[in-house]
Amino acid sequence: MKTILITGAAGFIGSNLAQALVSDNKIIGFDNVNYYYDVNLKEHRLLQLQSYENFTFIKGDLADKHVVDSIFELYKPDIVVNLAAQAGVRYSIDNPQAYIDSNLIGFFNILEACRNYPVDHLVYASSSSVYGSNKKVPYATDDQVDNPVSLYAATKKSNELMAHAYSKLYDIPATGLRFFTVYGPAGRPDMAYFKFTNKLVKGEKIQIYNYGDMYRDFTYIDDIVTGVVNVMNKAPEPNEDGVRYKVYNIGNNSPESLMDFVNTLEDKLMKYGIINSVADKELLPMQPGDVYQTYADVSELEKDFGFKPSTSLDEGLDRFAKWYREYYKVGGDK
Template sequence: MKVLVTGTAGFIGFHLARRLLQDGMQVYGIDNLNEYYAVSLKRDRLAQLQPQSGFTFQELDLSDRVGISNLFQQQPFDCVVNLAAQAGIRYSLQNPWTYVDSNVSGFVNILEGCHQQAIKHLVFASSSSVYGANTKVPFAEGDRTDHPVSLYAATKKANELIAHTYSHLYTLPMTGLRFFTVYGPWGRPDMAYFKFTRAILAGEAIDVYNFGKMQRDFTYIDDIIEGVVRVMLSPPQGVDSRLDLAEQPDSHAPYRVYNIGNNQPIELMTLIQTLEAAIGKSAILNLLPMQPGDVLTTYANVQALSEDFGFAPDTPIADGIVRFVEWYQGYYR
């Protein structure tokens, strides 16, 4: 089985590529190696993959329409997992076009390639952020997602809508995965747990927004990857009846969306205390008000994932944070 993984130098893409290679699959990875965070970390992830048999890498940007088209014309893929995207919420306030170019235009380029090649299954990364201003928790796939509160969230919702359209028009099997606050070894330096760890070890203050009164459904990377692999190997046969498709009641698209979260939101202050225990050092807190684009709570209902695949993330935050801190201290010495 040959799988195209976009964003292979990224956090989730790296872990997925490594798992697929361990399972004996061929992985063709692409990434633009942008400077949103340290390129050295991305190259170090790739260095873990490149010696492995069955792995091929090409530096390529999703927004390169000709390059993506040529890729699909030259390489036969059984499956595509699209994890490449411009991440982050606060960054979008200063760099909106980056999100449109990568997350919308780039995603359409991938969809066109899948259409050209009649791909057997496209799995794409959505986000818990699509639930936006929802106050009903836990978030379920059938809940409304038309009130995003950040541009990043809006692009992820756009991905879901455009993907459904392609699936409907061309009968292309597609599955969107709404990830909930993924963390773990080789993680992203822009994430709170990563920045908190660096600051605590350095004896610097950490910025704690909304005075710590927020909850996140922190989901360990190994659980995310297990979910992605199970979904990837099971293309949808018909439209997901759990979604709100009232505007297209006659749609028979082979299309699904799933939450992948730990189903157990953690208070931000609990995360900090867990980090303090793992590091063996107290944090200096700089309490700040809520930032634009943030939400108070993320909380995944994973009943659909559990029913369809017999799996739900369950790694306790204490276990996952210990593994992350051990990796961090080893990597940064």
């Protein structure tokens, strides 16, 4: 049985990862349970984990070096999966400090702790946003990504650089995962599919940016979890420079247009009786920090793990709508 530290365990991806691992491993979940979005949802996710004997939850801030060190000292994790971060592109325009504290100082504290309490593998969340306005598609991990278009993206790229330096200097096996628009049941209310749903339920108009001309590689949560588990269990071999360091994309490898996505979402919400009619749509220009499209090249992931995400948007949004109906007690009985 391995001891796995999951930071961001009350978060969307962290809680699903902990669920997948808790039967066979000792999970230390860490999270500051902040108010970036509805805390009830974070508590709901934690509640489902707290019934497991193998799950220990510690509430604390990644930017607090003392707390992070004390967790490593006490539990000596074999594997660390760092998912805690200030997420969101648009929020970083108005709240830059949160990204410096959680994503830079917090990640530095994780790296220092891995240096002082050696681990078998450090896996950490990066993001498709590092590709900025990359023109070439699909996005591959050997594309040059030196032109971030948001502070969020800049912190995620920094994480990859910081991890490389620590891997090289202190021989810490480290893998960065660039996630592409993750969605699913009990997902993040700050993300478009969830915000649209909340508005549709209230009969409000929805805002569609870049006049609907945007593409996203929507990736279902279970595919992300399978990807993380595969990667986590196999630390990278030394590369040509002798550094045990890797970065992978985890994305659906099939971008969908924003308009198709909204239509599918509306169909699913109608199917479950959550809404009765489609919404008015307000078409607006592109928002600062946003990108035209995301599209993951997952050939490296396939080559090294024989796996790539495969859940269709139709299936994924169906499960989201079903969950939404049950969680918020709205809609019919279908």
